[in-house]
Amino acid sequence: MRSFVVVAHTAPLQGGFSLDDLPGGAGRLDVLCRCATEAFLLSHGIRKDVTLHFVIRDQLILDLDGSHLRHLNPDERSTGALVRNALDAAHRQPREAKVVASPGISVRWGGLRDLVEDFRAAGRPLILLDERGEPLRSAELPPAPVFVLSDHKDFTPDEEKILDGAPRVSVGPRVLHGHQCITLVHNELDWREAGWKGGGN
Ligand SMILES: C[S@@+](CC[C@H](N)C(=O)[O-])C[C@H]1O[C@@H](n2cnc3c(N)ncnc32)[C@H](O)[C@@H]1O
Numbered sequence: 001m002r003s004f005v006v007v008a009h010t011a012p013l014q015g016g017f018s019l020d021d022l023p024g025g026a027g028r029l030d031v032l033c034r035c036a037t038e039a040f041l042l043s044h045g046i047r048k049d050v051t052l053h054f055v056i057r058d059q060l061i062l063d064l065d066g067s068h069l070r071h072l073n074p075d076e077r078s079t080g081a082l083v084r085n086a087l088d089a090a091h092r093q094p095r096e097a098k099v100v101a102s103p104g105i106s107v108r109w110g111g112l113r114d115l116v117e118d119f120r121a122a123g124r125p126l127i128l129l130d131e132r133g134e135p136l137r138s139a140e141l142p143p144a145p146v147f148v149l150s151d152h153k154d155f156t157p158d159e160e161k162i163l164d165g166a167p168r169v170s171v172g173p174r175v176l177h178g179h180q181c182i183t184l185v186h187n188e189l190d191w192r193e194a195g196w197k198g199g200g201n
Helices: 029-040 076-092 112-121 157-162 178-193
Strands: 002-008 050-056 060-065 099-102 105-109 126-135 146-150 168-170
Touching: 002 029, 002 112, 002 178, 029 050, 029 060, 029 076, 029 178, 050 112, 060 076, 076 099, 076 105, 112 126, 112 157, 126 178, 146 178
Parallel strands: 002 050, 002 146, 126 146, 126 168
Antiparallel strands: 050 060, 060 105, 099 105
16 A cells, blocks of 8 residues: 655635636646546556545645546546545535545545544554655655655645654655656555566666
């Protein structure tokens, strides 16, 4: 099992946005859509052993579970529609409820601290993705890692405080887009699962 948490600072809490303007009117929702594509989609299939969690404005948590996920396509527009549907569902339910909005996508009210506590209670270690961290290539990783990354903005001081103590791992020396980091993490874990030991010829 692998999990990714994307901390989203500008994505909307309400579904009333146009799918024609994900980067603008929808507060850079395109960033989250690309993260979903990279987290789950293979060329001909879906990664079932992956979960992805969007924490939106520290108020709403969208949980995407590859083992149940349906209707996720490579284009950002249709992913935006799945997110919009989940946001609408959140407002139709009592605030304490967790709602399945569509297969593999549920939504609940809560912030980063709630999600971090859930993972810690489940014994799932958090790893912060940070370009200044230890190189992923040589990092020792736990069996079911949870990688935490930010959207197009830096983590806030409050978020840094919540995540304090988590080891920091870098996928490379350059600052990349979040979805690119997800792809590189998958690539590394895929090699490890395939038995690659590293090294040259
Ligand atoms: C687009 S970056 C954030 C960019 C930053 N706010 C800026 O403007 O310079 C999104 C996230 O990807 C992760 N990230 C980017 N480059 C990385 C790298 N080389 N290694 C590990 N994580 C990285 C970090 O978690 C970062 O918060």
